[in-house]
Amino acid sequence: VHEPLLSEKGEETVDVREESPLPDDLTREELTLPAPSEPEIARHYTRLSQMNWAIDSGPYPLGSCTMKYNPKFTEDVAADPNAAVHPDRPDRAVQGNLELQYRLQEFLADVGGMDAVTLQPPAGAAGELTGILIAKAYHEHHGNDRSEVVIPASAHGTNFATAATAGYDVVELPSGEDGRVDLEALEAAVGDDTAALMLTNPNTVGLFERDITEIAEVVHDAGGLLYYDGANLNALLGRGRPGDMGFDVMHYNVHKTFATPHGGGGPGAGPVGVTEELAEFLPSPRVRGTNGEKGYERFEPAESIGKVHGFEGNWLVLIKTYAYIARLGDEGLADAAAKAVLNANYLAERIDLEVPYGPFHHEFAATAGERDAADVAKRMLDFGVHPPTTKWPEMVPEAMLTEPTEIEGQSSLDDLAEAFDLAYADVDEALETAPNRTAAARIDQVGAARNPRLSWQALEED
Amino acid sequence: VHEPLLSEKGEETVDVREESPLPDDLTREELTLPAPSEPEIARHYTRLSQMNWAIDSGPYPLGSCTMKYNPKFTEDVAADPNAAVHPDRPDRAVQGNLELQYRLQEFLADVGGMDAVTLQPPAGAAGELTGILIAKAYHEHHGNDRSEVVIPASAHGTNFATAATAGYDVVELPSGEDGRVDLEALEAAVGDDTAALMLTNPNTVGLFERDITEIAEVVHDAGGLLYYDGANLNALLGRGRPGDMGFDVMHYNVHKTFATPHGGGGPGAGPVGVTEELAEFLPSPRVRGTNGEKGYERFEPAESIGKVHGFEGNWLVLIKTYAYIARLGDEGLADAAAKAVLNANYLAERIDLEVPYGPFHHEFAATAGERDAADVAKRMLDFGVHPPTTKWPEMVPEAMLTEPTEIEGQSSLDDLAEAFDLAYADVDEALETAPNRTAAARIDQVGAARNPRLSWQALEED
Amino acid sequence: MSGSPYAPHTDAETAAMLETIGVESEESLFDIPEAVAFDGEFGIDARTERGIRDECARMFARNDDATEFLGRGHYSHYVPSVVDHLSDRAEFLTSYTQYQPEISQGFLQALFEYQSMLVELTGLPIANCSMYDAATALSEAATLADRVRSTTGDVVLVPGHLREGKRAVLENYCAGADLTVEAYSMDDGIADVDALADRVGDDVVMVYAENPTLRGCIEENLDAIGEVADDNDALFTLGSDVVALSVLEEPASAGVDVVVGEAGALGLPTSYGMGLGVFACREEHLRQVPGRLVGASEDAEGDRAFTLTLQTREQHIRKERATSNICTNQAWVALRAAIHAAWLGPDGLVDLANDCVRDAAALADRIDDLSGAAAPVHDRHHFREFTVRTDQPAAAVADDLEETGFLVHVVGEHLLQVCVTDHNAGRADDLVAAFGEVI
């Protein structure tokens, strides 16, 4: 299975200056690009699509990624041409969008136990940055100069990178023996310089931080803020709210928890919720109901950090988020969490691999033990499933971080378990040469990095 | 590659009477059907789709089927919710649909050189029946009792079946030596009993009936009507019109000539055009402009044959037809025909198989000679293309009736030629056991007919 | 843009191809005598894709923005998004008849599953994979009756309440088979079984009944009709639709030989009458079935595989002795109906059907409460629709309702017909209010 590059199907060169109404010194000479017919385009991308795994292909249990089914109707809702408007419309001409934004802010505030929400951040990491910038603005506003963000070693890489982007020094907190935050280590780590602790809960191996009340106390006592990384919120829906646990600021990964499609890597959206105390620092604009009249208006929070996206964020994604939450409602959301946790526990019970920590919730980190987790994963491809996240988090050796989500049924989980076990039990040679039944055999990633060829132009030069 | 039946993924039985507001003697006891979740449905049909060849997969040169690319935008036009109305609306409440119907009638009349058009027939064969019923009504109206329809041996099977459905005896006309209608044989075949001659032009091996003027004369002189089977109209667009050739009635295969999707076997649409003389016999209702006001109305032709579809035919297909014709316009339509003919001639030139008749237009019947055409076709599957229509028409031994249509480019035709030649040159054993590279190996069609199992219930009984 | 936007040929490519063929120009490939060649123009201006989308959107916007309480043979229910998204996949939509089953397993299996759903709904062991619509399916049942019944008769008996258009189609098919169509009388919205029994004799090849009837009444005498037909060796054909079949008496158990009707009530939006014809029958008529059949078989590896089967019935092989002239059918609509049915599941189907009973009864009651209107006219159970007797002329009432944005059928001088489904049930209050205003 091999599909030629578009460029290999024929390029055309246009003499730009021939037809241009502009003087030559303002234009390029020529433009060379593929010029396929529409039928060729349809075939090209149809074939490419068939060379790509997706949630609609089968199980996709990437731990920490929450790959759920993306309800088709949400696409139709987002495709409404009436919603396709320019962000610079005056408020009165865009009441429909403002209403949806307002309602979604409310939904998210309810779900997170937060007081105020911004929809602007275009991704989870952008939400993190927004949250940390809010924390920073809060401290500055109160005349505090704090330089550190504390992050557990098991946290997502984005947490570290975000803190650095915001100009903070990172203090890494080693995991306790039970895989959770060690209160003593935490107390040692926080202090006058602590701007915030960024915490994922359940954490990245699915463990709930049982001492969350004490953790919050330690951080708050030191004058720091508690940041909730929303990547694992799917485990808590209807069972616990970050706001009730003492978190001051959080982001939501709508493409995880609220089933908007991952789109091959994006777009997602990373709304941020905060407590009343932090609301004045939220990005601008926010949306509120107008006084008196029945309508909505944008406003700039008093001490706003400004903007984190040029306009209103990933609007089309936000529409799908609203539609998903409205579809599930209270009971559906709670059931999604319950079934996600049930599925993870059932699958862990069914596989031969050891799972060192527990009790976990929506995901677990099995260990491949003496095996190379990445090899086991490659071999799983041969059994018709997508493998879990591998070799992360590092607290579990040769980790296979697995998150089936609520959408798999028992038989699907059994298939997944079988793939795990077959791969895990396979001979070394089979593991090292896997996969063998996929469209492409194992791909040389080291070579790709050593000799980067990042465009068809680079291939042609070769 | 194997996908379980929906029923194998779990069925549910509902006790109908438990909840029914109806008395028990009016209801069934229970209903047993699959009850998959939406994610399971998405995966089931996504996987099934990936086990299916289509025009968006690659070349699909089925002779006589005119498998063209189906422009995506026509789907969006047909999905307009404003067009989704009930057929029993009064005229004044459905002016939009009537306008499109009226305009499409005009488009088709122009393209066919006809005076009046009905859009009602839901398929080509239904169009044939409509046309023959019109001919019958015409003869009856003029007090003629004619019992025969003359059809060339090389014609589509539907012609014969249609004539029989309309209550006519079929007179089969053998092909002349040059593959066309033999005028002498025609003269011998037609007479006082002849209601009509049904003719495909170019005929089913792509040959234009050069003697069409004489043919028309012979038929008309005998008091018969000349019927044009529109299956091959794609070859004539902008080059010739049935109405100008003496045809009295014709059908259009919009899913062939006008690129509406074939949908795995349908729906299509088979509008019928007639000369002024036959217009009063068209099915009811037709659409016309209202006198005076700017609007449209339905009316019943004076001597209408009645109806051939319960309502207005395959409406969603007709919308796509309109959109396609409007997209191409005069020059696009003429170019489609030119490129369809160019492609057929180029491909025939490129393959090693002999093509016995010519000059052909949009399709040609190569012969597999000593080979079994069906085996050669199966082997072609292994080279990643869809093979042509095989073993038909019978005038060419081991025929491979090939119609690439205008949408293939030179390199695609070269690939197709290579598949032809490789398969044709292959050893007997390879041919007999082909295909080997497809998801399913060769399927036992004889066994399927000998022991018909037409439902999952039948499989369960096995 | 002078050529077809979907033909990929550059000028250079065209020239190279002409050279390979050995001719000078595309024109020279055409073998059309001067006398009949067309060298004019159709006068059709090419539009852009966007231009056509705008043009058609403007056209369709000219349809009145009215709430339809219309039925009488064309029904639809909410079609879930998943139906569009899956059936629009190009591998389904842009494929053709499965002549090469080895690369068409997907559509074949989907059609096999559709057939199986119809088998469950009808209780009959054979269902084909589509006819055009209910009217043509009924017509094909009549010609099947003509082929399989040993009786010398030529009469097809149909209900006195039969949609006119459906009868017109039936008569066109019957004429070719020298059959005549005759109506039997109705008794308060359903079949008058006594009158029917009196009428049926040697001259009748088929008795056709509908459930629900055209007036929306649930037929109470299916078994009796079946006995009458059977006693006289007439084929018993029933017209229904897939939603009604989910709860109403199973046709097979009432002695029905052939079920026809509409499956487009699932999978299709309201679409100006476009349909999906059902055709299911007893095992003994298998080789007389019109249309396509998908069967299970095995491939050379011994794996289960699907294929079109019993094609010797069909026109491309049997020609004038085929069971029907049908070729292109409604396969893709059958796929859509199957997806919709899978999405509903048996629970959802039964719920939907029960709503069709309850909502009709409730709406009829409320209209009956108004002075100047009585509903339902027939003292029967109803499915989706019912008739209303108005003191004022029905046409005037319908016109007035149209003014207020509601469309209902006029079916008699003082008779309206109203159809309620999940599409318009939310507007039932408003309809009742509007009725109250105009009568």
Place this chain on the structure above:
Amino acid sequence: MSGSPYAPHTDAETAAMLETIGVESEESLFDIPEAVAFDGEFGIDARTERGIRDECARMFARNDDATEFLGRGHYSHYVPSVVDHLSDRAEFLTSYTQYQPEISQGFLQALFEYQSMLVELTGLPIANCSMYDAATALSEAATLADRVRSTTGDVVLVPGHLREGKRAVLENYCAGADLTVEAYSMDDGIADVDALADRVGDDVVMVYAENPTLRGCIEENLDAIGEVADDNDALFTLGSDVVALSVLEEPASAGVDVVVGEAGALGLPTSYGMGLGVFACREEHLRQVPGRLVGASEDAEGDRAFTLTLQTREQHIRKERATSNICTNQAWVALRAAIHAAWLGPDGLVDLANDCVRDAAALADRIDDLSGAAAPVHDRHHFREFTVRTDQPAAAVADDLEETGFLVHVVGEHLLQVCVTDHNAGRADDLVAAFGEVI
């Protein structure tokens, strides 16, 4: 319907699974201390699929039905249907980051092709496979400048005409890197190169210019700006968009180091500001690029294959020393832009861009002909948009235009901005007429 409609578990299945695990109930799987457990309700009522579609359709219908002549950083052109149909294929839309390249070749190749198109448009050899939008791409360029420039400076120079929101984003990223943002002055809509040259010195790490500028003017001094930046060892970053890049001076040949901006002008409809950030740069900055990169490699069979590469730059490996915190990006939008670009081809792209020049000039001319308005305000070539000086207060004119159904930007007390594309060019006559009425 009490549970999630997308969780397939029957009660029996749930019970069996709980038994396998060895617990009594789903609740007992949760390890949440009582004190922080949530046992309340959000108060969100579940709706049906249909209910939500209706609800949202009603909401969006509350947006005014106005014709937008709006631009200033958010642009769109007609998106052909093929973009929706292909990008909506589930294998693309419902996939995630290509961590397992062996089963992700389709998306990887599509992104590789997208990168290649950007390489052609910018003339730079490296393009990543997306940032969020133009504003965040610009911000990432600033942090890259901070990393790669040996200068001791901390100033990022930006045009005096810079969209406020874009500057606000830039400042948020700059603050973390201890950079400060400062504007240089403009000369009649484009950069004042002399003023810029005077300002640039050791303290400047990056010079940012836009082409076209925020006022829609085509920048005439790209080469000069490049020289000024280069002379002072400042990174030269250019903001543009994919349509403009099709005809305007090739950035690489003007000495540009990094191109940022919007690719969402292709592939995305007008979408309330949602974007697709471009990031292209010189080879020497390859290992400092933010975001994902797709590279060509080989599989074990020796066949060409694609994979994410140079991931050691990224947050999931390098953590706080990563080149950016970006993870989820706009990959699917990049796919859409690539399909759109392929559909246009170089001819179509250039035609579209030329129309952006011609239509803006023509509309400005016609507005200029009206008494009470002068356009374009700047004596420059324009792309898509231009400013209009009004004798009356601009805000009042805009309000009056809004009344007649047209939306334009107010950018000064007596200054409006008007953007014309294929979306609204057909309404240009009406806009001019409306202008004539209200000024």
